[in-house]
Amino acid sequence: MLVLVGIASLYFVKTDPNDTLEVKDSERMPVVRQAIDQELTEFGKLVHRTKADTSVAEMFPTIPENRYPAIFRTYPDFVSDGFDFPVGVPNARNYYKAQNFGDNKHLGEDWNGRGGGNTDLGDPVYSIGNGLVTFSKDVCCGWGKTVRIVHHLPNHPEHQYVESVYAHLHTMDITVGSLVKRGQRIGTIGNANGRYNAHLHLEMRNFINMSLGPGYGDDQFGYLIPTKFIQSNRPY
Numbered sequence: 001m002l003v004l005v006g007i008a009s010l011y012f013v014k015t016d017p018n019d020t021l022e023v024k025d026s027e028r029m030p031v032v033r034q035a036i037d038q039e040l041t042e043f044g045k046l047v048h049r050t051k052a053d054t055s056v057a058e059m060f061p062t063i064p065e066n067r068y069p070a071i072f073r074t075y076p077d078f079v080s081d082g083f084d085f086p087v088g089v090p091n092a093r094n095y096y097k098a099q100n101f102g103d104n105k106h107l108g109e110d111w112n113g114r115g116g117g118n119t120d121l122g123d124p125v126y127s128i129g130n131g132l133v134t135f136s137k138d139v140c141c142g143w144g145k146t147v148r149i150v151h152h153l154p155n156h157p158e159h160q161y162v163e164s165v166y167a168h169l170h171t172m173d174i175t176v177g178s179l180v181k182r183g184q185r186i187g188t189i190g191n192a193n194g195r196y197n198a199h200l201h202l203e204m205r206n207f208i209n210m211s212l213g214p215g216y217g218d219d220q221f222g223y224l225i226p227t228k229f230i231q232s233n234r235p236y
């Protein structure tokens with residue numbers, strides 16, 4: 001990327017003798033954006049070469065954290081502007097929590113349609129906020145099809161980055177390296193390949209990029225209570 005910017009600087013200086021040695025941000029931006037786009041595409045390909053697998057390495061996102069600042073600087077429209085609920089947007093209308101965070105050592109929240117059973121199978125699931133898709137894969141078994149999104153909150157008093165995790169999906173509509181908007185459809189409610197009654201298992205984390213983990217446990221380090229976080233960080 002630095003090489004590309006360097007070449008661009010030479011180009012602008014040569015072709016416009018009246019220009020100063022400085023390259024304006026507006027001129028540099030398309031070059032940087034092209035490099036970031038290329039990088040994001042490569043991350044997407046990387047994931048699609050791997051197969052569904054439950055080995056430990058498969059439970060982690062593949063976009064390194066040190067790339068997040070450049071990505072969000074290049075795409076400031078995808079920096080967080082607040083959070084909505086992931087079903088019945090924006091306020092979870094016609095959905096309820098079948099299992100809260102902390103119940104039975106649950107590390108997430110289970111969102112169900114009011115109709116119960118499998119009536120919500122195939123209902124849309126939305127990103128709770130603007131962000132970067134870092135994981136989109138069928139990891140089988142207890143998790144099923146799972147999407148992970150990193151959200152950047154430069155002005156938040158506690159967290160620069162938080163992560164949302166959407167599990168047991170029926171379909172996944174986005175790929176790794178995609179930038180998404182709050183309320184954008186990312187998949188549909190599923191049953192983890194027939195393992196449960198359909199519902200969305202939603203997790204939120206302030207310690208981002210941990211292993212997918214057990215879904216249940218005594219150790220709540222790194223986890224946020226999704227409803228509490230969303231309600232304290234609404235977009236309005």
Ligand SMILES: [Zn+2]
Pocket residue numbers: 099106108109110200201202215
């Ligand atoms: Zn759950």
